[in-house]
Amino acid sequence: MTDWTRSTAAELADALANGETTSVELTQAHLDRTAAVDGAVHAYLHVDAEGALAQAEASDARRAAGSPASRLDGVPIAVKDVLATQGLPTTCGSRILEGWIPPYDATVVDTLRRAGLPILGKTNMDEFAMGSSTEHSAYGPTHNPWDLDRIPGGSGGGSAAAVASYQAPLALGTDTGGSIRQPGAVTGTVGVKPTYGGVSRYGLVALANSLDQVGPVTRTVLDSALLHELVGGHDPRDSTSIDQPLPDLVAAAELGATGDMSGVRIGVVKELSGEGYQPGVLARFEESVELLVKAGAEVVEVSCPTFVHALATYYLILPAEASSNLAKFDAMRYGLRVYPDGVDAPSAEEVMRATRDKGFGDEVKRRIILGTYALSSGYYDAYYGQAQKVRTLISRDFEAAFAKADVLVSPTAPTTAFKLGEKLDDPLAMYLNDLATIPANLAGVPGISVPSGLADEDGLPAGFQVLAPALADDRVYRVGAALEKLLADQWGGPLLAQAPTLDGVAR
Amino acid sequence: MPDISRDDVAHLATLARIDLSDAELDHLAPQLAVILDSIASISEVAAEDVPPTSHALPLTNVFREDVATPGLTAEQALSGAPEVEEQRFSVPRILGEEQ
Numbered sequence: 001m002t003d004w005t006r007s008t009a010a011e012l013a014d015a016l017a018n019g020e021t022t023s024v025e026l027t028q029a030h031l032d033r034t035a036a037v038d039g040a041v042h043a044y045l046h047v048d049a050e051g052a053l054a055q056a057e058a059s060d061a062r063r064a065a066g067s068p069a070s071r072l073d074g075v076p077i078a079v080k081d082v083l084a085t086q087g088l089p090t091t092c093g094s095r096i097l098e099g100w101i102p103p104y105d106a107t108v109v110d111t112l113r114r115a116g117l118p119i120l121g122k123t124n125m126d127e128f129a130m131g132s133s134t135e136h137s138a139y140g141p142t143h144n145p146w147d148l149d150r151i152p153g154g155s156g157g158g159s160a161a162a163v164a165s166y167q168a169p170l171a172l173g174t175d176t177g178g179s180i181r182q183p184g185a186v187t188g189t190v191g192v193k194p195t196y197g198g199v200s201r202y203g204l205v206a207l208a209n210s211l212d213q214v215g216p217v218t219r220t221v222l223d224s225a226l227l228h229e230l231v232g233g234h235d236p237r238d239s240t241s242i243d244q245p246l247p248d249l250v251a252a253a254e255l256g257a258t259g260d261m262s263g264v265r266i267g268v269v270k271e272l273s274g275e276g277y278q279p280g281v282l283a284r285f286e287e288s289v290e291l292l293v294k295a296g297a298e299v300v301e302v303s304c305p306t307f308v309h310a311l312a313t314y315y316l317i318l319p320a321e322a323s324s325n326l327a328k329f330d331a332m333r334y335g336l337r338v339y340p341d342g343v344d345a346p347s348a349e350e351v352m353r354a355t356r357d358k359g360f361g362d363e364v365k366r367r368i369i370l371g372t373y374a375l376s377s378g379y380y381d382a383y384y385g386q387a388q389k390v391r392t393l394i395s396r397d398f399e400a401a402f403a404k405a406d407v408l409v410s411p412t413a414p415t416t417a418f419k420l421g422e423k424l425d426d427p428l429a430m431y432l433n434d435l436a437t438i439p440a441n442l443a444g445v446p447g448i449s450v451p452s453g454l455a456d457e458d459g460l461p462a463g464f465q466v467l468a469p470a471l472a473d474d475r476v477y478r479v480g481a482a483l484e485k486l487l488a489d490q491w492g493g494p495l496l497a498q499a500p501t502l503d504g505v506a507r
Numbered sequence: 508m509p510d511i512s513r514d515d516v517a518h519l520a521t522l523a524r525i526d527l528s529d530a531e532l533d534h535l536a537p538q539l540a541v542i543l544d545s546i547a548s549i550s551e552v553a554a555e556d557v558p559p560t561s562h563a564l565p566l567t568n569v570f571r572e573d574v575a576t577p578g579l580t581a582e583q584a585l586s587g588a589p590e591v592e593e594q595r596f597s598v599p600r601i602l603g604e605e606q
Contacts, residue, residue: 103583196563210562239569240562312546323523330524332598334587339599340526348599349524357526365525366535369516370542372523382550388559390552395560427538428545444563470563 023074073116096359106203123158153183178437185463196444200235256481262296267405280455323371412463
């Protein structure tokens with residue numbers, strides 16, 4: 001019997017189209033896999049077996065009637081718990097939203113439903129997407145399928161671990177400073193942050209509006225392209241949504257998969273390597289660049305001098321936006337309400353303060369206070385205003401670099417997965433994980449992470465990042481798919497084939 | 508960048524409407540000082556004449572057709588409320604007795 005959980009989404013779509021399987025069969029296969037391994041992995045906060053199977057039945061009926069709703073009709077998917085799902089809990093990994101069931105769907109979720117993809121469940125994440133390890137989830141961390149004692153990255157560690165452990169062929173994530181790409185790197189999976197405005201943010205519970213993007217989390221570049229094409233495009237409900245068609249992403253991934261890189265100029269960003277990067281991560285990066293050169297690419301070194309300030313810029317802009325966004329959690333209209341101890345007839349403000357103390361975790365409190373500080377009078381110009389100016393300089397660095405190269409490349413994350421608990425109470429060490437991914441969010445450009453191999457020191461996955469100019473998302477798919485093919489030829493299969501099977505893990 | 512003291516953090520927490528216990532203040536204040544110290548360099552990077560970027564995508568005045576679209580029903584809007592009374596959000600008192 002075929003183990004459908006090992007197939008790519010593209011293969012599943014073909015198998016459904018050829019009548020080799022049904023959506024019910026493969027949805028059930030993924031639910032069974034979750035029952036077997038998720039006690040140990042904890043990728044999901046909520047599994048909707050009943051709902052997913054009902055959607056799968058409806059999908060099979062459409063197929064039988066000869067009218068599938070999309071190429072991916074019937075292929076199941078997991079959704080990060082920061083996206084509103086009507087009728088399904090949406091907690092954002094926070095106690096303050098425990099048990100909240102949204103009365104509406106995010107646009108991307110609505111698109112999934114219309115296209116017929118059964119929603120398997122909601123995936124774990126750092127609280128309100130603040131973190132790089134999923135340890136800031138109020139519901140406990142997700143474990144990396146490569147080593148259950150290690151972090152799966154974050155904030156979207158749940159989505160990455162779900163696809164890495166074959167609990168879902170596809171997942172949606174969100175990327176504000178690397179929350180799709182960094183988990184992809186440390187779990188040996190693929191993740192894409194689209195151009196800012198390329199995918200609707202309506203119904204995405206905002207962390208930092210000017211940085212957040214929804215994107216695909218998958219095991220292959222082609223699967224990401226298929227999912228990105230499905231959920232991308234203009235949405236009138238999101239005023240920052242780009243009102244023009246997406247480039248042909250699937251065609252770009254298919255072109256890349258031929259392995260021919262002739263005519264492509266690749267810029268290696270000087271500032272995104274060296275100090276702070278693990279030797280094994282750098283070694284896999286350099287080998288990947290060599291492979292692309294052998295396949296015909298031209299390589300140039302580019303310098304983006306203001307990237308060294310990207311982390312500081314990000315940790316002013318993000319908390320500022322987050323502190324303002326999270327002001328809506330006021331214990332009045334939805335979510336948790338906590339009455340302060342020992343206060344008779346407390347005021348709304350006292351209830352709000354008590355609720356936010358109980359409902360938010362440490363990292364959320366840190367960032368709200370930091371943002372409140374950065375926006376307060378007397379400091380605004382010195383910090384927030386300056387950060388916005390540096391943001392301009394970072395965009396200018398990108399412009400200059402893209403004049404010399406079609407894409408820019410770097411390691412996705414400076415290290416492989418670290419041990420759970422290792423950096424939990426050291427915010428600065430945690431922030432450094434996003435060193436290489438943050439510039440793309442500040443400038444709004446698209447980026448992909450594809451597996452580059454296992455680091456020699458620890459045998460854990462490393463990621464290769466490709467960045468392209470805004471609106472040229474097709475380029476990251478072409479280069480990503482080429483590298484994926486060239487490496488798979490060397491390894492004799494995908495990197496994930498080397499991951500532990502998790503058979504017999506304790507539930 | 509000026510140091511951020513425990514009292515500053517307490518004040519900011521009040522502004523942000525979060526009750527922080529003494530233990531939390533002891534824990535968070537030094538961490539925030541370390542974070543602020545690491546981002547202080549930002550204030551010297553950009554020259555006066557660099558324009559600020561608030562958004563990666565410079566969009567202004569996004570309009571849609573002025574047509575009614577369905578919204579949430581009252582029941583849906585109230586479905587997540589901590590307390591509901593007569594089809595309204597029920598909230599604690601806003602004013603004190605002396606007000």
